[in-house]
Amino acid sequence: MPPTTFASSLATKRQRRQIDYSLASLALWASLWAVFFAFLFYPIAFMLKGAVWHEGRFTLTFFALLLQDPALADALKGSFGLALTTTLLTLSLAVPIAFVMVRYELPMKSALNLLLLVPMISPPFVSAVAVRQLLARYGPLNQLLMAVGLVDPLNPPSWLDFPFWGIVILQVLHFLPIAYLNAVAALVRVDRSLEDAAKSLGSSGWHLFRTITLPLMMPGLFAAASLVFILAFTDLGTPLIFNYQRVVALRIFHMVETALENPSGYALVLVVMALSLLTFWAGKRWMERWQVQTLPRGPADSGEEKLPSSLAGAISLAILLVTFVAILPQVAVVLNAFSDRWFMTVLPDRWTLRHFQNLLVHPLTLTSLRNSLLYSLASASLDILLGLTIAYLVVRRKAPLPNWLDGAAMLPLAVPGIVVAFGYVGAFANTPLDPRINPVPLLVIAYAIRRLPYMVRACYAGLQQASEALEEAALNLGASPLRAFVQITLPQIVPHLVTGGIMAFAFAMLEVSDSLILAFEQNYFPITKAIYALANRLEGGAQMASAMGVLGMLVLALALTLSLRLMGRRLGEVFRL
Amino acid sequence: MVAVRLQGIVKWLGKTLVLRGVDLTVEGGEFFFVLGPSGCGKTTLLRIVAGFLVPDEGQVFFGDREVTTVPPHKRNAAMVFQHYALFPHMTVWDNVAYGLRLRKLPRKETEWRIREALKLVRLEGFERRYPSQLSGGQQQRVALARAIAVHPDVLLLDEPLSNLDAKLRAEMRGELKALQRQLGVTAIYVTHDQKEALAMADRMAVMKDGMILQVGTPTDLYRRPASRFVAEFLGDANIWDGRIIAVHADGVEVETPFGKLHCQRPDFSVQVGDAVWVMVRPEAVQVTRGDEGTSAENTFVARLVRATYLGEAMELVLRLSNAEIKALHFRPDGGLPDEVRLKVAADDLRLLPRHEATAPTD
Numbered sequence: 001m002p003p004t005t006f007a008s009s010l011a012t013k014r015q016r017r018q019i020d021y022s023l024a025s026l027a028l029w030a031s032l033w034a035v036f037f038a039f040l041f042y043p044i045a046f047m048l049k050g051a052v053w054h055e056g057r058f059t060l061t062f063f064a065l066l067l068q069d070p071a072l073a074d075a076l077k078g079s080f081g082l083a084l085t086t087t088l089l090t091l092s093l094a095v096p097i098a099f100v101m102v103r104y105e106l107p108m109k110s111a112l113n114l115l116l117l118v119p120m121i122s123p124p125f126v127s128a129v130a131v132r133q134l135l136a137r138y139g140p141l142n143q144l145l146m147a148v149g150l151v152d153p154l155n156p157p158s159w160l161d162f163p164f165w166g167i168v169i170l171q172v173l174h175f176l177p178i179a180y181l182n183a184v185a186a187l188v189r190v191d192r193s194l195e196d197a198a199k200s201l202g203s204s205g206w207h208l209f210r211t212i213t214l215p216l217m218m219p220g221l222f223a224a225a226s227l228v229f230i231l232a233f234t235d236l237g238t239p240l241i242f243n244y245q246r247v248v249a250l251r252i253f254h255m256v257e258t259a260l261e262n263p264s265g266y267a268l269v270l271v272v273m274a275l276s277l278l279t280f281w282a283g284k285r286w287m288e289r290w291q292v293q294t295l296p297r298g299p300a301d302s303g304e305e306k307l308p309s310s311l312a313g314a315i316s317l318a319i320l321l322v323t324f325v326a327i328l329p330q331v332a333v334v335l336n337a338f339s340d341r342w343f344m345t346v347l348p349d350r351w352t353l354r355h356f357q358n359l360l361v362h363p364l365t366l367t368s369l370r371n372s373l374l375y376s377l378a379s380a381s382l383d384i385l386l387g388l389t390i391a392y393l394v395v396r397r398k399a400p401l402p403n404w405l406d407g408a409a410m411l412p413l414a415v416p417g418i419v420v421a422f423g424y425v426g427a428f429a430n431t432p433l434d435p436r437i438n439p440v441p442l443l444v445i446a447y448a449i450r451r452l453p454y455m456v457r458a459c460y461a462g463l464q465q466a467s468e469a470l471e472e473a474a475l476n477l478g479a480s481p482l483r484a485f486v487q488i489t490l491p492q493i494v495p496h497l498v499t500g501g502i503m504a505f506a507f508a509m510l511e512v513s514d515s516l517i518l519a520f521e522q523n524y525f526p527i528t529k530a531i532y533a534l535a536n537r538l539e540g541g542a543q544m545a546s547a548m549g550v551l552g553m554l555v556l557a558l559a560l561t562l563s564l565r566l567m568g569r570r571l572g573e574v575f576r577l
Numbered sequence: 578m579v580a581v582r583l584q585g586i587v588k589w590l591g592k593t594l595v596l597r598g599v600d601l602t603v604e605g606g607e608f609f610f611v612l613g614p615s616g617c618g619k620t621t622l623l624r625i626v627a628g629f630l631v632p633d634e635g636q637v638f639f640g641d642r643e644v645t646t647v648p649p650h651k652r653n654a655a656m657v658f659q660h661y662a663l664f665p666h667m668t669v670w671d672n673v674a675y676g677l678r679l680r681k682l683p684r685k686e687t688e689w690r691i692r693e694a695l696k697l698v699r700l701e702g703f704e705r706r707y708p709s710q711l712s713g714g715q716q717q718r719v720a721l722a723r724a725i726a727v728h729p730d731v732l733l734l735d736e737p738l739s740n741l742d743a744k745l746r747a748e749m750r751g752e753l754k755a756l757q758r759q760l761g762v763t764a765i766y767v768t769h770d771q772k773e774a775l776a777m778a779d780r781m782a783v784m785k786d787g788m789i790l791q792v793g794t795p796t797d798l799y800r801r802p803a804s805r806f807v808a809e810f811l812g813d814a815n816i817w818d819g820r821i822i823a824v825h826a827d828g829v830e831v832e833t834p835f836g837k838l839h840c841q842r843p844d845f846s847v848q849v850g851d852a853v854w855v856m857v858r859p860e861a862v863q864v865t866r867g868d869e870g871t872s873a874e875n876t877f878v879a880r881l882v883r884a885t886y887l888g889e890a891m892e893l894v895l896r897l898s899n900a901e902i903k904a905l906h907f908r909p910d911g912g913l914p915d916e917v918r919l920k921v922a923a924d925d926l927r928l929l930p931r932h933e934a935t936a937p938t939d
Contacts, residue, residue, distance in 0.1 A: 193662040197723075
């Protein structure tokens with residue numbers, strides 16, 4: 001037997017490895033990593049250095065200072081409580097709704113399915129402006145309660161004294177669609193034959209749900225929970241409007257001004273990021289632990305059960321009620337935007353288009369509208385470019401370490417917007433990209449990176465559907481790889497690309513934390529920052545802010561409708577963790 | 578030991594009529610097979626017995642108790658699923674315990690029955706494993722243990738072996754049969770694999786297009802199929818056109834494309850001139866190299882077209898004027914000449930009616 005040398009075994013290994021990467025794909029791969037390093041890892045590393053490196057020495061003083069500051073400890077506790085409450089309430093609403101929607105024949109089902117998604121069309125921050133008016137001491141809610149005699153007209157309750165619950169309610173209503181889509185996806189994946197097996201062993205009803213259905217949904221639900229938790233934990237806009245200081249996001253916002261002088265800000269941001277990453281990681285871990293136990297599954301039997309028509313009607317009505325409540329904040333925004341006089345009455349008593357006309361003449365609003373359109377268009381294009389390249393390299397395994405690339409692309413799900421934005425302010429200060437001078441490039445990049453996970457997902461879904469065999473056939477017939485991709489694969493995934501692009505555009509239009517933190521000069525304000533600036537003005541500011549909110553909602557609603565048309569039920573895949 | 582009786586079962590699934598009036602009685606303690614091609618309604622039938630579906634017409638009885646609309650969890654009919662349907666979030670122990678805990682038995686009894694069930698399927702020592710840590714065959718046995726642990730009145734099996742590899746499948750056949758004997762439980766087993774049915778069944782039913790074509794023991798059905806479909810579904814068969822030319826007390830004479838055959842009288846009434854099919858199994862065709870002539874009854878000289886070596890036998894294709902015959906030649910000793918003599922016993926020839934309740938496919 002000939003002795004096998006290390007070199008010869010290496011040679012065989014090399015021969016066995018079928019993939020050899022083309023120069024072009026390696027170049028793409030390298031430039032993607034360059035983007036990630038420059039705009040995701042570097043800002044974080046910069047903050048890390050700022051937080052632990054002071055006057056040439058390693059120090060943990062700033063972290064120690066954080067822990068000693070009672071106001072900060074309070075804010076951390078506040079954010080944690082807020083996020084936990086929101087998450088639990090959101091899921092306990094979403095799971096039962098998902099269950100009845102998936103399992104039973106219900107009247108008006110497709111309409112309900114659409115209505116449940118409506119709260120997505122505006123960030124809770126925009127609704128908060130209007131809801132704040134709604135909840136005022138002599139505001140419409142108390143007027144309504146007085147009218148039916150539930151509230152003492154001389155001493156109406158002051159709802160805004162409970163900003164915590166105001167924020168919770170707005171967040172729950174806003175996150176309900178995402179939680180609902182996730183719960184539906186989790187439920188659909190439950191193998192019905194497992195439930196049949198349990199039934200044939202004597203289980204039924206609540207016992208069946210508790211011992212089989214719910215545990216099998218858990219991975220998906222836990223993932224959804226960690227997503228909602230992170231979003232609620234780092235939500236900046238809603239607490240800002242309610243002026244609720246007991247949350248970390250607000251503390252961080254206030255520290256932006258002094259970011260360069262006071263490293264405590266970096267330390268705080270890093271703590272928030274660590275918590276988010278931990279939550280995200282726990283969610284992922286759980287999902288994987290359960291997925292290991294997935295067994296070969298039977299044919300999907302997606303039968304909907306019939307219910308007695310009165311019961312089905314009652315369920316539909318209940319869901320309709322929930323969606324009605326969920327849409328109320330949006331309704332308040334619309335009412336506010338058209339109200340001329342809304343004082344001491346349940347509904348506005350005079351209507352006007354004045355606020356919309358004002359939008360067109362007011363320098364701040366017009367500029368911000370134009371800015372936002374420009375930023376969103378640029379970031380959506382960037383997203384399509386980045387997302388398509390990443391998805392292609394990962395799905396088709398055209399570059400080394402595809403899992404790492406995927407991990408980096410998904411990281412923005414776990415790294416909150418305030419973290420990235422705060423890092424940019426520090427890391428790019430006194431560079432050509434300094435946001436205090438011109439925030440446009442960084443705003444566009446920040447928007448793009450924040451929505452990249454969704455874009456990449458949409459592209460994954462497209463590429464996995466597009467048959468690789470077709471591309472191979474083209475190659476086999478003599479087409480170059482680029483030509484085969486452009487002529488054969490690209491046309492198949494256009495709907496996914498367009499959907500991803502529309503969503504990226506729409507969310508960039510109404511992005512809150514990056515916009516609030518990165519835009520310093522008024523002439524660079526995007527609409528969300530303009531809404532924030534307007535909302536704090538006394539005379540008619542809230543109405544104008546609402547009018548802008550209405551415009552933003554229209555854009556987002558249009559975008560969602562379009563993507564729903566293009567993607568149908570598969571839209572849920574894009575919003576999963 | 579509970580008998581299962583189905584009466585006039587009709588079931589629509591959506592706009593498809595899946596079962597068209599099925600009557601069936603499975604005796605207590607019997608290992609009963611329902612055999613049929615995919616889409617024949619056999620799984621629907623099983624799901625009706627389990628209670629997952631309620632028939633549109635007809636009734637289901639367990640013994641004297643009518644269970645037609647009784648929900649599955651109140652039937653005590655445990656099912657073994659094609660993909661096992663083991664609960665992935667529970668250990669082997671908890672899977673088997675699931676049904677017992679619902680029955681609120683004393684703790685000691687529960688534990689004893691889990692051990693008993695695991696012992697029966699020879700999986701002691703695997704209690705703390707999760708299903709994903711088991712091989713396909715082991716998962717299959719857990720599914721079986723989980724079903725028998727609850728001491729069901731009726732054990733239902735939905736193609737339980739179809740996801741195992743050929744060797745394991747053959748092994749499990751023997752084990753399953755022995756286990757069913759030992760438990761004495763009434764068992765209904767649904768499959769499309771005729772070998773499984775022939776190997777394990779006490780009695781079996783062949784289904785097609787939502788109807789039961791024939792019920793009987795494996796030997797009955799294999800040797801004396803009542804229709805061309807049953808004959809072909811249960812194994813290889815030579816089938817020729819034939820016409821009755823004479824009816825005697827001890828049999829009938831049939832004219833076939835290659836000559837006259839003497840057959841036993843069929844179960845259905847025939848007259849001279851009737852068109853029939855003549856069926857014979859390849860292994861019943863006796864092939865010799867002898868030169869004894871063809872004067873004996875049902876004996877012909879044929880030309881050897883092709884011989885395929887199968888190991889235990891040689892599969893021969895023979896040509897006889899304008900008909901082809903498949904034959905199995907056991908213990909082939911050396912080659913065969915181009916011209917061979919073949920003989921079929923009247924016992925092995927089976928006449929089949931040209932008109933069936935349902936039109937045969939192909």
